[in-house]
Amino acid sequence: MQAASYTNELIHQDSPYLLQHAHNPVNWMAWNDKTFEKAKKENKLIFLSIGYSTCHWCHVMERETFTSLSSAKILNNDFIAIKVDKEEMPDVDKYYQNVFHLLKDRSGGWPLNIIMTPQRKVIYADTYIPSDRVYGKIVFNDLLSFISKNFKNNPHAINKDADQIDLSIQEYNQKNIIKSNITLNVIDTFIKNVKDNYDDDYKGIGQAPKFPHASTFDTLLDIYKINKSEEALLMSEEALKAMAEGGIYDQIEGGFFRYSIDELWKIPHFEKMLYTNAELIELYSKMYSIKPTLLFKKVVEDTIKNMNERLLYEGLYKSASDADSEEEEGKYFVFSYDNAKKALNDAGLSNTQEILQYFNISKYGNFENHTTNPYLSQEKVPKNIELAKKTLKHLRGEVTYPFIDSKMSTSWNALMASALFEAGNIDEKYSKQAISLVENILNKLQKNGVLYHQVLPNSTLKVTGLLEDYSFLIDALIKANQYTQNKKYLHVATTLLKSAIHKFYKDEIWYLSDGSFTSQASLQDASYKSAMAKMIQNVFVISLLNGDTALHNLAIQNLENISSQIKNNPGAYPEAIKIVLMDKKALILLKGKQERLHELRNIKKEIDYPYMYILEVDENILQACSNNECFSFSKDSNILKEGIKKYLK
Numbered sequence: 001m002q003a004a005s006y007t008n009e010l011i012h013q014d015s016p017y018l019l020q021h022a023h024n025p026v027n028w029m030a031w032n033d034k035t036f037e038k039a040k041k042e043n044k045l046i047f048l049s050i051g052y053s054t055c056h057w058c059h060v061m062e063r064e065t066f067t068s069l070s071s072a073k074i075l076n077n078d079f080i081a082i083k084v085d086k087e088e089m090p091d092v093d094k095y096y097q098n099v100f101h102l103l104k105d106r107s108g109g110w111p112l113n114i115i116m117t118p119q120r121k122v123i124y125a126d127t128y129i130p131s132d133r134v135y136g137k138i139v140f141n142d143l144l145s146f147i148s149k150n151f152k153n154n155p156h157a158i159n160k161d162a163d164q165i166d167l168s169i170q171e172y173n174q175k176n177i178i179k180s181n182i183t184l185n186v187i188d189t190f191i192k193n194v195k196d197n198y199d200d201d202y203k204g205i206g207q208a209p210k211f212p213h214a215s216t217f218d219t220l221l222d223i224y225k226i227n228k229s230e231e232a233l234l235m236s237e238e239a240l241k242a243m244a245e246g247g248i249y250d251q252i253e254g255g256f257f258r259y260s261i262d263e264l265w266k267i268p269h270f271e272k273m274l275y276t277n278a279e280l281i282e283l284y285s286k287m288y289s290i291k292p293t294l295l296f297k298k299v300v301e302d303t304i305k306n307m308n309e310r311l312l313y314e315g316l317y318k319s320a321s322d323a324d325s326e327e328e329e330g331k332y333f334v335f336s337y338d339n340a341k342k343a344l345n346d347a348g349l350s351n352t353q354e355i356l357q358y359f360n361i362s363k364y365g366n367f368e369n370h371t372t373n374p375y376l377s378q379e380k381v382p383k384n385i386e387l388a389k390k391t392l393k394h395l396r397g398e399v400t401y402p403f404i405d406s407k408m409s410t411s412w413n414a415l416m417a418s419a420l421f422e423a424g425n426i427d428e429k430y431s432k433q434a435i436s437l438v439e440n441i442l443n444k445l446q447k448n449g450v451l452y453h454q455v456l457p458n459s460t461l462k463v464t465g466l467l468e469d470y471s472f473l474i475d476a477l478i479k480a481n482q483y484t485q486n487k488k489y490l491h492v493a494t495t496l497l498k499s500a501i502h503k504f505y506k507d508e509i510w511y512l513s514d515g516s517f518t519s520q521a522s523l524q525d526a527s528y529k530s531a532m533a534k535m536i537q538n539v540f541v542i543s544l545l546n547g548d549t550a551l552h553n554l555a556i557q558n559l560e561n562i563s564s565q566i567k568n569n570p571g572a573y574p575e576a577i578k579i580v581l582m583d584k585k586a587l588i589l590l591k592g593k594q595e596r597l598h599e600l601r602n603i604k605k606e607i608d609y610p611y612m613y614i615l616e617v618d619e620n621i622l623q624a625c626s627n628n629e630c631f632s633f634s635k636d637s638n639i640l641k642e643g644i645k646k647y648l649k
Contacts, residue, residue: 010083014459016405017053017085021062025072028083031092039080039118045151046120047079047144050096051111052087053405054271054322056329057128058111063327064131065140071131074141078148079115086110087319087407088454091466091512095519100125102172103165115147121162122169123147173520177508178564184584186570186577187223191232193571194220198235202264203242209269210260212243214279215529219574221286222610226585226648233290240287243280244299245376247366250333251359252374252392254302255310256280257323266366266375270323270330270402274412275528277307281419289425289608300423304430307416310404313457315440317413322402332399334371337363339395347391355388409454410445410465413437414472415528421479431483438480441473442492451496467512467521468531470500474538478545478613485597485616490545497542500535501554508561510535523562523576533575536562540582544589544627545615552627559583581611586648588612590640591623591630599637607644 009029010022021028029035031048039046051058065071075081086093093112100108103125115124124147129140151158194216197205205213217239220232243249246265248257256276257268281303288296311318325332340361344352358381359374360366367373382388417437424431445452451465451473477493480486503514510521510532521532536558543551559579566573566580588609590600593616600614600622617623622640624632624647632643 014456014462015053015085015088016407016456017051017058017087018083020053021066021083024062024066025069025076026066026081027072027076028081031082031084031089035080035082036120039120042080043118044080045078045123045148046082046114046116046118047075048082048084048096048114048116049111050084050086050093050114052085052320054273054320054403055110056269056271056323057109059322059324059327061111061128065129068131071141071144074144074148079144080118086112087405087409088463090468091515091519092517094512094522095517096122096125098172098522099169100127102168115144117151117159117162119162121159121166123158123162123165177561179560180564180567182559182563182567182580182584184580186567186580187227190570190574190577191220191223191229193569194235195231197571199263203238204263204265205239208261208263210248210263210265212248212256212259212276212280213239213574214276214283215525216571216574218279218283218286219577221283221290222578222581224290225608225610226581236287237291240284241295244284244295247373247375249299250306251376252333252389252396253306253309254299254304255306256303267373268330270333271320272306272310273320273527274307274311274317275415277303278412278415278419279528281307281416282422285419285422285426297426300426304420304423310401313406313408315436316408316444316455317416317437319405319407319409319412321404325399325402330367330371330373332396332402334365334367334373335361335392335395336369336371337361337365340372340392343391343395344388347387349384349388349391351382351384354382355384358382358385359392406457407454408445408456410441410451410469411453411472411531413441413445414469414476417441417476418472418479421476421483424483434476435480435484438476438489441476445469451499464514466531467500467504467510467535470496470504471531471535471538474500474542475534478538478541481545482613485594485614487616490542493538494542494546497538497551501539504535508557523565523573525573525575529575530573533573533579536576536579537582540579540587541611541613544587545613556583578611586611586626588644588647589625590614591617591619591625593618593620596622596637603637603641603644606641607648609644609648612644 004023006023006025008027010018013030084092096112096114097108099122109127113126113129114122116122130137131140133139204210217236220236223229224233242265248260248265248268255272258271258273258276259269261267261269281300284296284299310321323329341352344355360377361372364370365372417434420430420434445455447461451469452461453463453466453469455461474493474496477489481489504511512519512521523530523532539551539555543555566576592600604612621633621635622637623630624640624644631647632640634640
């Protein structure tokens with residue numbers, strides 16, 4: 001461990017990521033007004049670096065560059081250096097990721113490095129910048145020296161370029177709302193878009209690096225439930241099976257890594273993010289309800305078990321675990337053939353070789369130094385498999401477990417709560433855990449009526465809630481209401497929705513935060529589903545549950561405003577496709593007295609329509625309603641059920 005020879009202003013921050021840089025020789029400062037005033041006063045360029053604590057290439061750049069005295073000298077003399085934790089300030093990160101995309105015409109990533117004028121106008125954007133001449137990229141010190149020299153010698157030219165870029169950014173961010181006539185035909189286009197990018201050989205979407213695309217498959221499953229599209233189901237089933245058997249899934253302990261670096265799903269980037277696992281728990285649970293196979297059930301159970309073991313802390317989930325152990329990527333997770341064989345033999349297993357073959361642990365391996373990241377390639381499960389997993393997990397314990405980011409965010413915990421509610425269809429204990437999690441979010445991440453973005457152990461609440469916190473928590477509260485029929489959860493969800501509209505919805509545009517820094521929300525699903533798309537869904541659902549015409553009109557307005565985006569490229573907006581389905585197909589509300597709610601639940605389960613909700617009312621007759629009318633009503637639940645089926649045809 002590096003001795004603390006240097007200390008900068010980040011030592012006063014709570015963020016684990018910022019604290020990782022608190023002893024760099026770079027004079028890092030936090031993102032705040034004081035820092036920007038300093039840049040203006042000293043007329044210095046700003047070097048902004050955005051990352052997160054479990055980011056592998058962020059660690060690489062820190063080791064290579066930010067601990068280098070020569071790099072620190074350039075930064076300290078000629079720049080104001082700012083570090084931002086993208087998980088603490090996702091609005092700031094999203095804004096500059098858009099800037100990167102505008103300048104480079106490709107997606108960014110982390111670390112994201114931005115150079116700006118003292119007035120915060122961007123002049124350069126890049127991701128990982130090497131310290132030595134590799135990858136054909138300019139060296140960090142040469143780049144900064146070149147830009148700094150130009151700024152000193154010809155500030156007019158630099159500022160002119162910065163003004164042009166700033167104008168382009170403003171035009172890029174300006175939302176010209178174009179309304180299109182959108183119909184259910186967009187669903188066929190969505191399926192075609194997915195199919196066009198589908199990997200028929202190794203399954204899943206796209207090539208290397210390969211991400212799970214949970215929201216895309218989740219939407220495909222909704223489509224299957226609505227119109228029985230075999231194409232939607234087949235792509236989903238194939239991809240989920242390939243991931244479950246691949247190296248992106250931790251075959252020993254459960255849980256998914258963030259993405260696969262190869263198209264075969266064998267070698268992952270070894271971070272485990274809470275949001276990745278939450279979305280995949282929900283997805284696999286939904287798939288199990290359609291295709292109840294042991295594989296999908298085990299994935300759900302073992303992933304929840306892994307999240308509970310590694311990330312659950314005093315009722316909330318921490319953010320993520322790192323890819324690196326002892327400064328080596330994947331070291332904790334991979335096995336050498338000899339060590340694995342010895343451990344299994346020492347455990348008294350009679351079928352050691354069969355187990356090694358099952359996990360594809362070989363002498364030559366598939367990772368660095370002839371080690372293996374386990375994956376499956378055969379259907380038959382050997383005997384003693386649970387003992388084998390326990391033995392191999394114990395062997396892993398000889399290596400330090402990766403660093404865990406202790407931030408507990410409202411948004412990601414809410415995603416996990418929603419996932420647990422879906423998993424409750426496999427085992428009700430998960431729904432009960434979801435209720436406990438929702439209560440903990442409300443109790444620990446709210447104070448004096450204010451929702452906050454995150455909390456750290458032994459720390460105070462500081463960052464107020466962002467759009468994603470409200471959006472995903474409202475969704476979890478709706479699910480809590482549906483599970484319990486406790487009106488408290490619907491009341492809290494409604495209150496938060498009205499607050500979110502007030503905070504984040506301005507001039508028909510959704511924003512990620514409500515502070516002085518403005519960053520528009522995106523409809524596109526990125527690392528996880530779009531908070532904006534989920535919020536519009538929330539407006540639709542709560543308008544239905546409350547019979548609120550004004551909210552319903554707002555939902556329709558929102559759909560009209562995004563209709564052109566969806567129509568032009570539906571494959572890019574899977575979560576938004578659900579909004580189209582809610583409006584153009586149906587949102588259905590079942591109403592009945594408390595003593596008859598079990599009948600309504602049975603109807604809901606049998607029909608298995610994804611946008612059907614239940615509301616307890618003090619009326620003798622059972623009803624099925626849309627936002628506009630009650631289209632079926634009867635004292636006989638069978639008659640009601642047939643009315644719903646007819647309505648959905």
